[in-house]
Structure formats: structure tokens, C-alpha cells
Amino acid sequence: MSLGTGYDQQGCYLARALEVVGERWTLLIVRDCFYGVRRFTDLREHLDISRAVLTARLDTLMTAGVLRREVSDGHPEYVLTEAGRALWPVVYLLTKWGEQYTSGPHPARVYSHADCDTDVDDVGHCASCGYTPDPADLIVRPGSGPNAMRRDDRVARALAEPHRILTPLEISS
């Protein structure tokens, strides 16, 4: 996509957005970045995605301005830009939609507002504070349902602990 084979409706911004985040794997990569995954190998291992495709996706996300590549102590890290962080509501709502409308009522992960320790609702609103917190002010933790923690890789194990969104995840080597 994005090379002329895209949705050819230049007037429509939904089509434009989908050229960036509508390809296979892309939104899952973005979600992992929100969870604090930043390294090539960690993304690859957690998503079970081929190296070539991951490289391609990171490239389109970078040229679209969703991710930025930062080299810290020799290793590249992929971090969300402003445009990338603006995708949080989309990721959150789609996850909630999947929870409600694809079989199984047990949330795989629960999100709470760090400032007041209240779980946010289906649209990301914090009832006790009366507003919708930034993703950076949310804590993810695994839910209690049987669907929690199906995978068992280094990233999934790190996410077994409550973790603040948008902060780097500590991944055991």
C-alpha cells in the first residue's frame, strides 16, 4: 500500500488513515508501543511477525510520522510521536469493541487511572475524576478472565505486572 496501490479516494480521510494504520499488524505494533515495547526483537517476538514485514511496517509508520526511531546505547528504539499517541482512543475503542462483540466477556486487560486508581469505562472515561485521562496516566494490568495471558514470551511475562502505559517496559533477557 501507500505506493499507488492504496485506496484511491484522496478526498476521504478515513481512507488516508487506513493507508497508515489499516495494514495487517500495524495497529498491533502501535498497541505494543503504547505498552512500552520499543525494540525490534521484542516486537517481533511478542507479535510473531516475520522480520521482513515488521521492517516494512516500522518504515511506513515512521514515514507517516507515527513512530520515531531513536538510537539509545547502540540499539534502535521505536517510540510513538504525538501523532502516534493520538491513536490511543482508536486502539482502546477497538479493543473494547472486540471485548464486547467477539465471543467472550472477560477483559484480557484492565485499564485504570493512575491518579485516582479507578478503572476507566468503555470509552476511556474516569468516573471519579470526570474526564478522560491521557494514555500516559493509565495503568494496564491483566484481567482475571480465562482469556488473560494466553501467550508466554518475554513481553507477555513483563505485562503480567501492572504497568504504566507509554513508559518503557522492563523485559528480562
Next chain:
Amino acid sequence: MSLGTGYDQQGCYLARALEVVGERWTLLIVRDCFYGVRRFTDLREHLDISRAVLTARLDTLMTAGVLRREVSDGHPEYVLTEAGRALWPVVYLLTKWGEQYTSGPHPARVYSHADCDTDVDDVGHCASCGYTPDPADLIVRPGSGPNAMRRDDRVARALAEPHRILTPLEISS
């Protein structure tokens, strides 16, 4: 997808949601359904999608419970179910994201609350009523920017008039 080649992370509801609405064309089809497009040929013509792929997508959307097929006066019509209508916030937010973060600041379409005639904001909220209206209570109209109305098919012409979302679109033959 959905035939075993899907994202193989059963614990994650985002992945589940993407198996339904994450394929190429799917969300554009859903958006057109919100706009009141209901017939095979109209979808095909407006989206410039191949017949085979449109058939496949309608099938997965129906088995996922997003669309329902209703035969009225001999012709099948595809209408959004409850689960399908629940996708409105996702469609709306992604469109707004595309507007903000892919070049070009001119909204292709503008959405207003039918009850009070106020344009809704970037998260779909109506400032004068103080809540977020249902999609069925919104009116779409083309924006004034240069990006409005690039296409010129029967559906695009019908959408040149202000139109209430989720009501069938009158398409000239």
C-alpha cells in the same frame, strides 16, 4: 484471514477485532453503511472494489455479526446490526485522525447534531447538548475544503446533499 491465518493471539481482543474489521476495505464498507449505502452495486461503485473481494468482505462482516442481509423487493440490502453500529466511534475517530495527521487540514465532511444543528467536535461530542449523540442523530455534509468531493459516482453525488447517518441514501439510477 479468519481461516487460521489470523493473528494468532487469542488472548487479545484487539487482535480479535482486527480479524473482523482490520482487513483491507472492511472499515470503508462499514463507513458507507453508516452513510446509508445498502446495495452491492452501490458499494462496489463507490469504493472501486472488485466484486470478488466485496463478496468476501460482506461474508465475513455478516458472519461476524456486523452486517445483516435483508432482501427487500427482490434485492439484497446490507444493514448494520447493533454490533456494526457500535463501530461508529472507531470510524469517526480514525477519520478525524486522518484529517489531523495526514497532510491537509480541510475536513472532507462535517458532522452535526440533528437535534440542535451544532457541529460535533473531534471526539464526536455536541457542545450545546453536552453529550455525544448517537450516529443516527448526526447529519453529514460535505466540507468546504478542496478535498471535498473528489470522486464522482452515483453515491458520491448523493452524499453531496446533507444526509442523516444510518438512513438509506437515495441513489439516482
Next chain:
DNA sequence: AGCGTTGGTCTGATGAACAGACTGGGTGTG
């Protein structure tokens, strides 16, 4: 110098999407 880890690229096989031809049922029209 040799080995492991990280972050990739390259290659051949498989699967999905595309354009365009074809089909089959219903609907007017002469």
C-alpha cells in the same frame, strides 16, 4: 580470535487482491 545477540536483508513458496469475463435470475419492452 571466536561466539552470541541484535537488527536487519534476501529468497523461494504460498496466499490474497485485482481486472475483467462469465452466469443466472428477475424486470421491463416491443
Next chain:
DNA sequence: CACACCCAGTCTGTTCATCAGACCAACGCT
């Protein structure tokens, strides 16, 4: 009735994307 036309698909051969897995270069460690 015969005929054309429209609508909603299916079928086919080609092109393009994805996949698994091999390969490779840079760096660090011992």
C-alpha cells in the same frame, strides 16, 4: 413470447503481499 438489460454474484489468470527460514553485518563479551 423474445429480447435486452440490470443486479448480484462467481470464475479465471495475473500481479502483489506475506510467510518461513536462511543469510549477513555490526557490536559486545570472554
